[in-house]
Amino acid sequence: MAAALCVFCNRALPMRRIGQEFEATCTGCRRTSRNVLLPALLGLNGGGPPTLPDETPPGPGEAACFYSSTRRATKECQHCGVLMSDVWAAQWGQTTVCLKCLEHLRQKGSDLQFRESLVLWDNVALSLALVPLSLVFWFMAVISAPSAVLVSLWHWNSPRSMVTPRRWRLVLAILLGLLQIAGGVGLVLALWFKGRRA
Amino acid sequence: MKKQIGDYKFLAGSTRIGGTLWEGPDHLLYLERPGFALAFSETFKRLDYKNIQCISYAPTRTGRWTTAWISTLLLGAAFGGSFTEALPGRVTLWVVAGVSGLGLLIHLLKGPTCLCRVQTAVQVLQLMPLRRLRPTQRFVQRLAELCRLHQGEASLEMVAPPPLRPATSPDLAGLHSPVSVVGVIRTGLLLLLVAGALLLIRPFAPQPAVFAVTIVAEVAAGILLLSGLARNWRARLPGMLKGILCGANLHSLLTLLAGFSLWVYGTLTVAQSHVSQGKIMVANQEWEVFRWLCQAGFAELEWAMWLLLGMGGVNLILGLLGLPIAWRLEASTASAPPALARQPQVSTSDPAAPHE
Numbered sequence: 001m002a003a004a005l006c007v008f009c010n011r012a013l014p015m016r017r018i019g020q021e022f023e024a025t026c027t028g029c030r031r032t033s034r035n036v037l038l039p040a041l042l043g044l045n046g047g048g049p050p051t052l053p054d055e056t057p058p059g060p061g062e063a064a065c066f067y068s069s070t071r072r073a074t075k076e077c078q079h080c081g082v083l084m085s086d087v088w089a090a091q092w093g094q095t096t097v098c099l100k101c102l103e104h105l106r107q108k109g110s111d112l113q114f115r116e117s118l119v120l121w122d123n124v125a126l127s128l129a130l131v132p133l134s135l136v137f138w139f140m141a142v143i144s145a146p147s148a149v150l151v152s153l154w155h156w157n158s159p160r161s162m163v164t165p166r167r168w169r170l171v172l173a174i175l176l177g178l179l180q181i182a183g184g185v186g187l188v189l190a191l192w193f194k195g196r197r198a
Numbered sequence: 199m200k201k202q203i204g205d206y207k208f209l210a211g212s213t214r215i216g217g218t219l220w221e222g223p224d225h226l227l228y229l230e231r232p233g234f235a236l237a238f239s240e241t242f243k244r245l246d247y248k249n250i251q252c253i254s255y256a257p258t259r260t261g262r263w264t265t266a267w268i269s270t271l272l273l274g275a276a277f278g279g280s281f282t283e284a285l286p287g288r289v290t291l292w293v294v295a296g297v298s299g300l301g302l303l304i305h306l307l308k309g310p311t312c313l314c315r316v317q318t319a320v321q322v323l324q325l326m327p328l329r330r331l332r333p334t335q336r337f338v339q340r341l342a343e344l345c346r347l348h349q350g351e352a353s354l355e356m357v358a359p360p361p362l363r364p365a366t367s368p369d370l371a372g373l374h375s376p377v378s379v380v381g382v383i384r385t386g387l388l389l390l391l392v393a394g395a396l397l398l399i400r401p402f403a404p405q406p407a408v409f410a411v412t413i414v415a416e417v418a419a420g421i422l423l424l425s426g427l428a429r430n431w432r433a434r435l436p437g438m439l440k441g442i443l444c445g446a447n448l449h450s451l452l453t454l455l456a457g458f459s460l461w462v463y464g465t466l467t468v469a470q471s472h473v474s475q476g477k478i479m480v481a482n483q484e485w486e487v488f489r490w491l492c493q494a495g496f497a498e499l500e501w502a503m504w505l506l507l508g509m510g511g512v513n514l515i516l517g518l519l520g521l522p523i524a525w526r527l528e529a530s531t532a533s534a535p536p537a538l539a540r541q542p543q544v545s546t547s548d549p550a551a552p553h554e
Contacts, residue, residue: 004252005322007313019346021338033256036342039349040319041251093224112204115242123236136458161240162203163213163229 002041007033018042053086067098077101112162121155122164125173132180145180148173210337211327219327219337224348226250226316226341228325243323245316247348252317253341255334261311268305272298314338382429383443384524386422387517389415390446394513401503406492413457416513420450436527442520449512456509460502464491 003012006026013024018037025032056072058064063073063083071085077098090102093113097105105114129148132141152170160167201208203220206227211218215237220227226245231237272295279291314328314337328334393415400408427443464487496503 002251002317002319004254005315005317007254007256007315010322021342031256033254034338036253036338038251038253038342038345040249040345093222112206117242118240120231120236120238120240123233123238127236127238136455161231162206163200163218163231163240165200 004035004037004041006031055087067100079105115159118159118161120161121151121158122160122167122169122173125151125155126169126176129173129176129180133176141180141184145177145184148177149181152177209340210325210333216326216329219325221340221344224248226344228323228327230326245318245323247341247345249318250316250341250345250349251319253314253338253345254317255312255314255328255331255338257310257312257331259311260329261305261309264305264311265302268298268302272302316341380426380524380528382422383426383439384521384528386419386426386446387520387524389419389422390513391517391521393419394510394517397506397510397513400506400510401496404493404495406489409488409492416450416453420447420454423447423450436523439520439523439527442516442523446516446520449509449516453509456505460491460499461487463499463502464494 004015004024005011006013006029008031009026009029011026011028013026013033013035015024015037018039018041021034021036023032023034054072054074057070058072065071065073065085065088066082067088068085071087073083074086075089075096076083077089078095079097079101082098084098088098090097090099092102095113102114105111106116108114125148128144128151131144132138152173156167156170205223206220209219209221209226211229215231215233215235217228217230217240220229222244224247226247228243228245230241230243232239232241275291275295275298279288279295282288282291308330310331311329312331312334314325314334316323316325325337328337393412396408396412396415400412423443423446427440427447465483468483468487468490494502
């Protein structure tokens, strides 16, 4: 059976009562933490080990699994609609999907329910635009300013964070990038004209 | 920030680094946002309410230390500002004091700091968005309600001191074992010592090899210590070692800045000498500056040599303080027996209830 662990040193804590918040002092580090133990700790959540999948071959007139024809189809993928056996089915929240769809949905990241990870291109572009504004890396503007504009335009329609879904970072990155490019071009032109006059 | 997106209801966190926590229909969504100043990615972690075994939180000392640091800065700046006669210096110090005061006020209003973890059968997840006690208490209350709703009510008293047995501890996902990276820290500290010794030698041995090896050792030590600190941030390292690592990283950053300033100074000096000789410097400028910096001694660069000596001394102190702690930690984690857990016994009036 599992035990509640100390927040600081990961030692097992002396347990008191399931379902209520209680204070416990760790016998190892002597520090106090507050804990809520839940029935799942004792296996009382109705979970238990998963049942073995149905391996029986399809009978006459019965549908076979789309991915493994030697198994009987018992479920239907709610994303692509194929009939599949228990082995190829995955329960994702309230949705039943086949493993291929699950992998695809997790990697694509367009559906919030399945999203696994996401690169925040708006923040990447903004960082590229802000790097030259630091006094130390001003010389990076030659590369980072055009990169900021390009990254912003390239990822204009890419999935954005669900917490900060607006595009103002991309717009700011484009503006800063264009300003830096204009400043750089102006400086080069000024130096060129000055050189010609001299 | 939106408070509801689709099926998800906002629970805690902010748009800054750390992440946010969202209440889903049957699971808790932890949206992790790692990064520095700006988050570059988001990772979605889902915990089913029916699988959560334990929610733990505990107040930490971070808040008190932060209060002490900001107060020291505030008092120092205010004290300096009161006694500085030059107007620019006085204004600068009072601005620093004002900003520190505002920071201290915000920090105190936010309340004490804490740690919060959620434990399932297969992982222990530290919830980084929850760093203050008050929002954490509200979050724990809500999450416990949701878990009870999905797992069913059960109030079972643990009775009698249970026998000790080795814990079947779950995989501590997100919590690195200190032993896994203590080797990196130890190597970094050793390199810091080497760099310190070389920095102390450098003013008296103006050789390109010494200069080059010093730079390599200092940079390698900085990278290793930063990596060790980053990977160990969530592990329970001794506070002293953590402080030394923070100090060493700050020192490496200052060394980098000092090196950059020296390079700029060297470039200007070399350029000036060329101008005075009536030459125009075009090719191999970097190599010439490097050679000049290698050969410079107390006669040419007295302030820089004293700076190098000071930096070398700091390196040596940090290395000598940190190494014994790292060695002790390595030895203790390597020889530690497995944690012991008490096996609870369930006492219930319902005979049908499962017993261990």
